[in-house]
Amino acid sequence: MGRRDRPRARLLGSSLALALATATATLACGGAAPRAQDEDVPEDIRNPTLTLTLAGGESRALTLAEMAATIAGGPTTLEVDNPAYKRAITYRGYWLADVLAAAGVSLDGAGELIFHCADGYAATLPVERFAEASPFLAIGQVGEDGELGWEKVRIGKEYLSPAPFYVVGKDPASYAWFGWPLQVTAIEAMGRRSADASANPEGAPEDGEVARGFALFKGSCLACHSVNLQGGSVGPELNTPRNITEYRDRPTLRAFIRDPASFRARSKMPPFPLLGDEDLDAILAYLTYMRGHKRSVDR
Template sequence: MLMRWMCALALCLALPAQAAQLKIDLGHGVTILTTDQLLHRADARSVTIPGDVAYQRTMHYRAVPLRALLPGLAPDDHLRFAASDGFSAEIPASAILNRKGSQAWLAVEATTAPWPALPGNTRSAGPFYVVWTHPQAAHIGSEQWPYQLASIRRMNGVDARFPAIVPGASVPKDSPVRRGFAVFKRTCFACHTLNGEGDATLGPDLNLPYNPTEYLRADLLRAFIRNPQSLHRWPGAKMHGFPTQASLSDADLDAVLDYLRYMAKHKAAH
């Protein structure tokens, strides 16, 4: 029995690591792509990413133009990028189809050449990671760099799917609340739900049972969003802050707080 177990173990160790799979659903059936398929595509190339969002330094990847993997995508389409850790990025198709300035790439981690572990993490950003060249040209934020990616799916926009997070019709179009809602969808909603709605499972709900504006002073909440460790020293924390104007301006941060204060008065029934 021992010899049989040792032979089985040796066989397992001799086998190559299993290729990871990415699921893409654009509404006409699910396509499954493996790391090997992607790495052997004719349009795969090496890209250099200065100031990589996940690794916080310059990184080099083998990658495929993301728009090439999404045939039939229209500029007004909306995509959800779901990660294996519960992160859920909402990215408009127009940003991916853009051919001027920034460009989205799907970086692919080879099983024979794994990427390093993420800072403060035991896992890498692989097996799939959306990276951008010249992201500033299209105002691409840090939440639009989903890593540990598992699936891409075309869906209705956030407002249609989750009406309980949308400000009421009486809120003026130029209101700071609506600006804050737009920023919230781009940043906070990738990790959190609100009023029990949303796809992300990484962070807690931001309105039920209590909204953070109800239990944190405004200055502490601003400091927490900029640097979560400023409020709670926790080496294992998963929340990344927005420390710079480039990732979240003071005006956008103030608008998010306006939106959260508004939603604190508009809780969903629970």
């Protein structure tokens, strides 16, 4: 298996798609999540909790037992060709639409769903592509003996268990742009309205450079970085309390984003060599704009 294991973000343009394809970071929902093996395992592992955050910030927690009790018909089965394993796998779980409905999460007014993984990585799914992805919340893999368990998947150099929750798509093609997040612990609906999304560049014209920069940021950077604490936590928060452009100059930022390893050996950030000058300008315009929009909503 190559070094590129799965896309880490939505692919917005062909240059970005290529940039991501060359990304070398091996971090993708990695980290050590415990697995259920036997009866001795603690309650939080046997009965893991999924936290669902609504656009606007309110959170609801749903345990596995609660899912079983509230979702009509209980868990169902999905067999899908999983590109990460290169073969068909049968999962037990729930259609994510049913889980969201059970938790009272409406997608009206949401722009994206952010899937938070145990290691701080955050995959995004644009709500307008929800139906196309048909996400399925897997709670385990059905083995040949019919028992439920997890088979580790190779991500970079590591073999990781997808537990506690693995979000796969009904159509294997969705893997290419959605990336099927593993070790999911929380799902956050990110509002389309600025008031509901703290990383949104509130007040910026919708067709301007800042908005374009935000779109690029959501597609390539939000998976690992938060702005106003919204987004992943693999890399540093970039706006609060001090905005990154307040303490790093533009040439440094441009060079760093293109090739982090030229600054730091073993950088965990992938290079973005094919991000065009205009793309970088737009991302930096977005980040600079956010200086005036610091909101420390604790999520």
